[in-house]
Amino acid sequence: MAERQQGRDPGAQEREHRSGFACLVGRPNAGKSTLTNALVGQKVAITSSRPQTTRHTIRGIVHRPDAQLVLVDTPGLHRPRTLLGQRLNDLVRETLSEVDVVGLCLPADEKVGPGDRFIAEALVATPRSTKVALVTKTDKVSRERVAEQLLAVSRLGEELLGGFADVVPASAVTGEQVDVVADVLLSHLPPGPRLYPDDELTDEPERVMIAELVREAALEGVRDELPHSLAVVVEDVEAREPLPGQRPEDALLDVRVFLYVERESQKGIVIGRGGARLKDVGTRARRGIEALLGNRVHLELRVKVAPDWQRDPKQLARLGF
Numbered sequence: 001m002a003e004r005q006q007g008r009d010p011g012a013q014e015r016e017h018r019s020g021f022a023c024l025v026g027r028p029n030a031g032k033s034t035l036t037n038a039l040v041g042q043k044v045a046i047t048s049s050r051p052q053t054t055r056h057t058i059r060g061i062v063h064r065p066d067a068q069l070v071l072v073d074t075p076g077l078h079r080p081r082t083l084l085g086q087r088l089n090d091l092v093r094e095t096l097s098e099v100d101v102v103g104l105c106l107p108a109d110e111k112v113g114p115g116d117r118f119i120a121e122a123l124v125a126t127p128r129s130t131k132v133a134l135v136t137k138t139d140k141v142s143r144e145r146v147a148e149q150l151l152a153v154s155r156l157g158e159e160l161l162g163g164f165a166d167v168v169p170a171s172a173v174t175g176e177q178v179d180v181v182a183d184v185l186l187s188h189l190p191p192g193p194r195l196y197p198d199d200e201l202t203d204e205p206e207r208v209m210i211a212e213l214v215r216e217a218a219l220e221g222v223r224d225e226l227p228h229s230l231a232v233v234v235e236d237v238e239a240r241e242p243l244p245g246q247r248p249e250d251a252l253l254d255v256r257v258f259l260y261v262e263r264e265s266q267k268g269i270v271i272g273r274g275g276a277r278l279k280d281v282g283t284r285a286r287r288g289i290e291a292l293l294g295n296r297v298h299l300e301l302r303v304k305v306a307p308d309w310q311r312d313p314k315q316l317a318r319l320g321f
């Protein structure tokens with residue numbers, strides 16, 4: 001385990017370009033959202049400006065000349081209450097196993113407790129990513145206390161995860177060490193090209209989750225009759241212009257989704273008599289998507305028949321569908 005507390009890397013310009021995904025986890029109130037915003041340097045996208053949104057996966061992008069870090073902010077792993085909650089937890093875990101770096105946030109002003117341990121233990125199940133610990137809110141305590149916390153956190157890492165790759169203290173409020181956090185997260189990314197244009201924020205994880213929610217709803221009750229490989233492609237997610245007096249984050253989101261089936265008969269099953277079933281699928285999926293994004297959503301579903309080879313979403317994407 002290495003502790004890195006200061007220092008930017010000179011020579012960053014000459015290094016090979018890196019890119020990848022990171023995810024901040026931690027128990028409620030650990031400072032994930034604040035740190036995400038500090039790292040990205042601005043409030044992020046549609047969802048992040050509302051309270052409670054950290055139930056959902058949101059992201060910002062840290063742009064550097066030599067690296068690009070796509071930050072997926074999650075709430076951590078809350079206990080499932082509803083099926084949707086369970087589904088979201090699964091998606092959080094899925095997200096965690098797909099990112100390159102996971103930053104476990106632990107506030108400096110509270111002792112390492114069972115909540116932190118619960119999350120650190122959950123990280124054991126996602127071995128692919130590099131685990132770093134971020135000791136947050138250092139401005140709230142003395143330097144001695146920060147040092148103590150760094151030790152306690154290191155011990156937790158050693159006990160459960162074979163050590164954190166790095167342990168970094170930072171304050172998102174004063175900005176102290178935020179650049180070091182960025183450097184450390186970036187240092188664990190694999191070499192790779194820029195993933196997004198410099199000023200872009202995209203909604204890829206949301207798209208994956210939206211597709212999942214629609215697929216779930218579309219298959220409910222007809223799993224035996226429909227192929228499990230029913231392809232769901234999210235065509236478009238677009239925020240409408242806010243109405244006069246409306247906050248931008250309250251504006252309706254238009255979400256357009258295509259469902260691809262293999263045969264005309266399956267199309268009939270999805271749509272149902274007089275379109276009744278599709279309407280029902282749309283209503284249920286929309287509720288899930290609204291819970292996911294924290295926005296009101298207008299969901300448009302279209303069912304299309306496509307031959308077998310065209311039902312692979314990757315193929316479809318490649319073909320520009």
Ligand SMILES: Nc1nc2c(ncn2[C@@H]2O[C@H](COP(=O)(O)OP(=O)(O)OP(=O)(O)O)[C@@H](O)[C@H]2O)c(=O)[nH]1
Nearest residue numbers: 028029030031032033034054075137140171172173
């Ligand atoms: N003093 C100080 N307060 C902080 C810092 N970072 C976060 N906070 C405060 O701690 C509280 C929780 O911060 P959030 O960023 O919302 O925490 P979170 O982990 O995203 O919380 P959930 O959304 O509940 O998962 C807020 O009141 C923040 O203002 C920090 O660096 N210093």
